[in-house]
Amino acid sequence: MKGEDIFVRYSRQIFIEEIGLEGQRKIMNAKVLVIGAGGLGSPVIQYLAAAGVGNLAVSDFDEVELHNLNRQIIHNERSVGVSKVESAEQFVKNLNQQVCFTGHHLKIDVSNADDLISAYDIIVDGSDNFATRYLVNDTCVKLRKPLVYGSILSFSGQVAVFNFQESRNLRDIFPEPPSDENLPDCDSLGVLGALPGIVGSMMANLVINIITDLPVPVNKLTLIDTFSWTFQAVDF
Structure with a gap:
């Protein structure tokens, strides 16, 4: 893509004084891994590809199912039965061919986590367990990587940035994972389709803030409740 075309494509970001051309260059040079x-x-x-993140990787081991499509x-319907990584790659290619997409069709575990995460600048956790x-x-x-975290259930969501410039991490607010017994999840309690759009967009925004050196809230957990329409930041 020609330089003038790049400018036109990302002009509405570049026009933001706090981002500018230098910020867009940082976005285009960034290496981000999305887990899930x-x-x-x-x-x-969607939003990282649209913003022009130069190297966008996605890790997922699952296939698209019909019940996924509400959120x-x-x-899309043609993706049902296709691996989510393959479907994500097709989406990114259709949206922005300048993005270098890397798909990892695998389940992240102790045997591969270090190798997978070490290759990227920023990690985004969209996992569901x-x-x-x-x-x-x-x-x-362990690898000193910033982590953008989110979770959703029913009408509620959480967002935080962990381990950014020596900030606190997940274990500082929740030292141990809860027991597997009777854990609520989207399969049993559902999730309103627009909720992950809200929470995921906030996560994408935080990634852009980290890349472009904009202010990043640290040691704060943002709680989103779309039933009562309240948003609360909790220090930890």
């Missing part, structure tokens, strides 16, 4: 291409990963992938907006969340958190702490 589901409800949260979908808006994150996982990068997938506590085992993965704590593994990703602990690996980011």
Whole structure:
């Protein structure tokens, strides 16, 4: 893509004084790993690709199912039965061919977490289970990688930035994962389709803030309740 076309494409970001051309260059040089291409990963992938993140990687081991489509907006009916990583790659290519997409069709675990996470500047956790969340958190702490975290359930969501410039991490607010017994999840309690769009967009915004050296809230957990329409930041 020619320089003038790049400017036109990203002009509405470049026109923001706090970003400018230098900030856009940082975005285009960034290496971001999104773990999970589901409800949260979908808006994150969408907006990071739209912003022009130069190297965008996605890790997921699952396939698209019909019940995903109320909230996982990068997938469509033709994606059902296709791996989420493959579907995400097709979405990104259709949206922005200048983005270098890397798909990791795997389940992150203790055997591969270090190698996977070490290759990227910023990690985004859109996973849907506590085992993965704590593994990703602990690996980011060990490798000194900033982690943008989110979770959703029913009408409620959480967002935070962990381990950024020596800030606190997941274990500082929740030292141990809860017991697996009777854990609420989206399969049993559901999730309103627009909620992950709200939370995921906030996560994508935080990634851009980190890349472009804009203010980043640290040691704060933002609680989103779309039933009562309240937003609260909790220090930890």
